[in-house]
Amino acid sequence: MTINCQGQLIDLSSPKIMGILNLTPDSFYDGGKYKDEASILQQVEKMLGDGASFIDVGAYSSRPGASYIDEETELQRILPVTELLIKKFPEIILSIDTFRSGIARKCIEAGASIVNDISAGNLDTAMMQAVAELQVPYIMMHMKGTPENMQDLAQYDDVVKDLLFYFSEKIAHARELGINDLIIDPGFGFGKTLEHNYEILSKLELFHILxxxxxxxxxxxxMIYKLLEIGPEEALNGTSSLHTVALLKKAAILRVHDVKEAVECVRLVDALGL
Structure with a gap:
């Protein structure tokens, strides 16, 4: 199972780590932490050195209740950083976390390799056509509504069946447009209750039917820190625990804040030979 990233074939039969670079001032964990060139370059160099295969750059906070920002503000945050990272790390595989086709186009043209869309085309109907024309891998996530209202819409007949139906329709549409490399993200925490999140994780293997x-x-x-009654800054141990579960259920990519610890999870699970 491979994806083509700007001519570079990435084999996902062995799990890969995607490091998170948030350029937003209000993200739930690291908002405002990376706001100048030095801190950005230092963090990306660390993530790559720790074993990240991809770096996911986002400039629009999608935490529950996050504030809306316009496209120009998002572009001003993300495009210069995309250009900076491509210049400083020529071999980097950048994923662009955006639901806007205009942002995706400009960042791919600047050298990024993947589009990561939290709405799977629902918030910008031009997105899938843009990805088809750009011929880059497309991460399609499940989310109800928008980041502003998604938690008010967390109702399902059967959360796993509903997500499988959602993705089957999205996949069919993407294939019709000619998108070759698709990746599925169930969207933990996006329009789901605590119980929904754990039901999805417990039945994650069912998504392989796609x-x-x-x-x-x-x-x-x-879903980790509320259950454990701690804060996000204390949730690394819980994160590693759930990463292990996801890997045992054959997740191909872990999107993480802490690359080194995630790589260790991959190595340990791989040693089991399951």
Whole structure:
């Protein structure tokens, strides 16, 4: 199972780590932490050195209740950093975390390799067509509504069945447009209750019926720290525990804040030979 990233074939039969670089001032864990060139370059160099295969750059906070920002503000945050990282790390594989086709186009043209869309085209109907024209891998996440209202919409008949139906329709549409490399993200924490999140994780293997790589993003999320009655800054141990579960259920990509610890999870699970 491979994806083509700007001519570089990445084999996802062995799990890969995607390091998170948030350029937003209000993200739930590391908001405002990386706001100048030095801190950005230092963090990306560390993540790459620790074993990240991909770096996911986002400039629009998608935490529950996050504030709306316009496209120009998002572009001003993300495009210069995309250009900076491509210049400083020519071999880097950048994923662009955006639901806007205009942002995706400009960042891919600047050298990024993957589009990571929290809305799977629902918040910008031009997104899938843009990805098809750009011919880059497309991460499709499940989310109800928008970051502003998604937690008010956390109702399902059967959360896993509902997500599988959602993705089957999205995959069919993407294939019709000619998108070759698709990755599925169940969207932990996006329009789901605590119970929904754990039901999805417990049944994660059912998503393999879609025959596509699975990305899991649970790093330091509220499904961990609320259950354990701690804060996100204390949620690394819980994150590693859930990463292990996801890997045992054959997740292909872990999207994480803490690359070194995630790589260790991959190595330990791999040693089991399951």
């Amino acid at each position: 025959e596509l790589p699975l990305l899991v993003g649970v790093s330091r999320k509220s």
